[in-house]
Amino acid sequence: MINEIISMNGYGAYVWSAFSFTLISFTALYFVTKLQLSKEQKRFASKFGSLNVEKARAARSQNINREILSNTSNI
């Protein structure tokens, strides 16, 4: 059974390489995108941390900024 699945009637090399290429591409794109997202979240958190009290309060008044900060703490 296992041998049949691996050999695929002699087409195993073609079938498995096509599926492997697809899954490797998915994994690479997922991790590159995740890396870009966490880099941008960290940059936001560090910029936010350097704001003075007045500016930080103004920035915190926007829902989206609060949301970004809450997600950043989960990284």
Place this chain on the structure above:
Amino acid sequence: MFKYFEPNKIFAITSKAPKYVLFLFIIVLTIGLTEALILSPEDYKQSDAVRIMYVHVPAAWISLGIFTSLAFLSVGSFVFKNKNFALIAKSLAPSGFIFNIIALVTGSIWGKPTWGTWWAWDARITSMLILALFYGMYLLAWRIYEDKEQVIKVTSLIAILGVVNVPIIKFSVDWWNTLHQPASINILSTNTAIHPSMLVPLGIMTAAFALFSLLIFLMKYNTELIKVKNKGLDRL
């Protein structure tokens, strides 16, 4: 109507959605791979090589669908002067490009055992390669141009010019004599040349690929929104 889709209002959803989409994607992909590699039957002519269809066809469909969406969003950003359309288009493009590359590479792998060659300058294959070039130009333009107005104009132009190629890809197998087989599935009619035992895994794999593109889109869109907010902090 567009005010309900403003980034500030939907970020609460788009920032939480990826983990649920990833979970769903893994489940659907596992079922799809089991169906495609183990449970579905082999083809009477192509034998097990037909299984490549389960990654090749969904990848091609989704890359075409995403490029068509880029063109509509580009027109939308011009007509409604809404920059969010451009942001959505920019976030969709990477997964569309990857699906285009997957369709080309898996098509080439499928071509060797069925046609006896890795590549042919055939109408369908060449037009898919041209689509990959348009995707490449679109993504490069976002990296090259600094000015926001200019980059939106250039990328919109690329998307609108490139979408002309989409019907050429679709009908290339009917208009010219090609190595590539004609369409086996017609969504506008009930006539399909594929047996349900193969159609079901194809549908599940298409759903898995669509979920993956949604996942990448959401992550990319969140990244773009945070970039905008980072610039906003600089202006405070």
